[in-house]
Amino acid sequence: MKTDIFQLQIIPLNKIKAQERFDESRARGLSERLKKEKILKNPIIVANLYGDNFVQLDGMNRLSAFKMLGFDSIVCQIVDYQDMDNVELGSWIHLFNAKQPDFLSTIAKIKGLNINQGKMDQVKNRYIQSLGPDRISVIVTLNYQISTVTAGGVLLDKVNRINEIVNAYDNIVRDVLPQRSKKEDIKFLFNEHTDCNIMTVFPTFTRHQIIKVVNSGGLFPPGITRHIIKRRCMNLNLPLSFFADKSSVRKKNEFLEKIVFKRKFRVYEEPTVYFE
Structure with missing residues (x-):
């Protein structure tokens, strides 16, 4: 279903190429939660790759959970990956707890890495060169x-x-x-996540670089690439029985269109703050 605002489509799982690895523990936990709740709340985000193939941009754990549950298709919001106004790219940082000397020693043993003492002004997201030496992470x-x-x-x-x-x-x-970011920002992040004592900062990858990695058969680690989608569809709330049905993808898309056509929705043009 395509409108002037969004495009939703049921897509076979074998037509979706992942751009990142999945977190098995999170995906398995999500699959258990899906079985209990019996609904999929939000579509995953994909972009057209070539022909009728797509690349997953967001929702890797949902995609993996659906595979674990034995489904063969999933509802997707299709976005125009070249639309810079509605699809922004960024990167996540990771915070975690580890013995600092042991972690740094482990990293130092990875072949092909050079580790040096850094400065506070290097703690930031930046783009990375595709060829030749460049900074791939900052550890704080x-x-x-x-x-x-x-x-x-x-x-x-x-x-x-x-x-x-x-x-x-x-x-x-x-x-x-x-x-x-300044020292106060780093302090705030550690204060927000009191169980964590190490932070890793990663580059922001361009659209071209992400597609290049996917087409080369590579995968990014889970939770590094960040896609900010304007007009993201939320609370679609499709029953899992819909995906368990043995109807063709075409029939499912026809049914999806009927469901969405009956639903009222609101479009928030401005950034919104929800209090939980």
Whole structure:
């Protein structure tokens, strides 16, 4: 179903290529919650890749949970990936708890990485070069010890090194780093997440770089690429029985159109703050 505001479509899972790895514990927990709630609240976000194939931009754990539950399709909101007004790119930071010397020692053993002492003004999101040496991460500890991590090679090499860094820790908390972050901002983030004592900051990747990695068969780590979608569809609340039905995708899309046509919706043009 396509309108002037949004496009929703039931898409076979085998037509959706992931751009990031999934968090197995979160996806499994989500699959259990979906079974209890019996509804899928929000569509995942995809963009057209080529032909009738799509790339997943957001909702990797929902996509993985659907595979775990044995479904063969999922509802998606299709966005124009080249629309810079309605699709913004950013990156998440990771906060977690680990023994600081052990973590830094583990990172230092990863082949192809150069680790150096960093400065506070390097704690920021930045774009990364596709070719040649460049900074792939900044590590900040609770006591403000800062380390920069540099890797060379082609883009996929750097993404693989970032995966190795993320594999060195678990129980990730995601957050957003303020622009032009200062020491007070870092302190605030650690105060917000009191169980965490280490922060990792990653580059922001361009649309071209993300598609290039996907087409090369690579995957980003879970929870690094961040897509801010304007006019994101929420609270669609489709019953899981809809996806369990053995009807064709065409029939499901016809049914989806009837469901959405009957639903009232509001469009929030301005950023909105919800109090929970």
